Amino acid sequence: MKLYKTDALVLRNLSRGDIDQLLVLFSLEYGKLKVMAHGSRKITSRKRGAVQPLTLTRFLIHKGRYLDSVRQCEELESFPELFLRMDRICYASYAVELIENSTVEGEANQVLFAVLVETLRQLGRGDPEIIARAFALKLITLVGYKPVLDLCAKCRKNLTGKALAFSPPAGGFLCADCARENSENQMVMCHRGTLETIKLMLAWELSKLGQLKVDSGTRGELYYVLKLHLEYHLGYRCATEMFIDKLRNRNNRYNTKS
Amino acid sequence: MKYYGASITRLIDELAGLPGVGPKSAQRMALYLLNAPAQVTQNLANAMLEARKNIRYCSVCSNLTDTQLCQICSDPRRNRDILCIVEEPKDVSAIEKVRGFKGMYHVLHGAISPRDNIGPDELTVKQLLKRLQEGTIKEVILATNPNLEGEATSLFLSQIIKPMGIKVTRLAYGLPMGASVEYADEVTLTRALEGRREIE
DSSP: OOEEEEEEEEEEEEEEETEEEEEEEETTTTTEEEEEEETSSSOOOSSGGSTTTOEEEEEEEEOSSSSSSEEEEEEEOOGGGGGGOOHHHHHHHHHHHHHHHHHOTTTOOOOHHHHHHHHHHHHHHHHHHHHHHHHHHHHHHHOOOOOSSSOOOOOBBBBBBBBBEEEEETTTTEEEEHHHHTTSSSSEEEEEHHHHHHHHHSSGGGGGGOOOOOOOHHHHHHHHHHHHHHHHHOOOOOOOHOOOOOOOHHHHHHHHHH | OOOSSSHHHHHHHHTTSSOOOOOHHHHHHHHHHHSSHHHHHHHHHHHHHHHHHHHHEOTTTOEEEEESSOOTTTOSOOOOOOOESSSSSSHHHHHHTOOOOOEEEESSOOOBBBBBBOOGGGGGGHHHHHHHHHHOOOOOEEEEOOOOOHHHHHHHHHHHGGGGTTTEEEEOOOOOTTTOOOOOOOOHHHHHHTTOOOOO
């Protein structure tokens, strides 16, 4: 009998039949895994609480011929503060969706695992939007898509001036001259403040980000920079991001009406 | 399935498309239907077509019904002050089975899911708000499932219902019958302790 143990964060659980669930895990030792949790939807199942999404769990897994299955599991941390606010739920979902779509099954990334767990802790304490953006920046750095931040990605000269641009095909920020030449490509115009915020977000630990004050203009530019960069490199549009946009538009619509 | 004729193969394929039915089960069902008396197959086909043709959403609660108003909404003995919000029609039947609730229902037909980009506009939230604005409902019970999507839905609904001056409650969390304290998760155990009751 082949059994292995691992600590993993439950990214998603998909119902299979009446009582089973297919779990998508991000584990410390084996990276992304898909395992079956038999009987975990039964009301009296001992696995039930430990296989909920956004739960850090210690798993004992049986290696199957086609699909591995959960033998035992014990909840280590459940991040209950996330479930108290809608924006925290949304940005936690954003973080796990990015992990699921940017990692390969069976490839461990222990640093990324630690960053994800710390992100879920901080999302329950700090500004969820800022924590989530910092997480996305750390993630793209750890999976190898870190944008060029110190020099112009095209001409390799120092980035001078207040007006800059960000271009995913070029691989980072562009100076004003290169931005003018590059106008036909996917690009977002932004201020130097956004670049400096990105640098701080990458340099600082997530627990310190509560001290970072980000104005609404920079938040907006950060949103477009990350959206373009993730779409370009990961090749898909984040569903949770679309959901957050939809909810924001809905709230704006209702606020305008009232 | 090339061993069978084209019509049996089609029947097996159609049955295998149903949720929870694998190819072997589909084959077993198809062969049963072919060996059963013609009336059995005819009744099944008629029942499916009739249900498909007649079933619609109740104009008040959005539950499945074959009339304009469902049985619960047209029952004058029900308490119209309390509204229980559930995700699916099967949740109405689960609550009705315990016979402890005599209020009205509203079926959302799903739950808010950020991961699947399912927002309030994809559910029957618009109909719910219209119903609440009529002013007869005094209390809303959020009976969505205690999972990520259910929690997101109840948070969203409580945010929009509370400003309307309506009391909003959520189904209690606790240990189910037959479970053991040892295996209870942190959230359930914490909330079960918070909501403990004195033994009468």
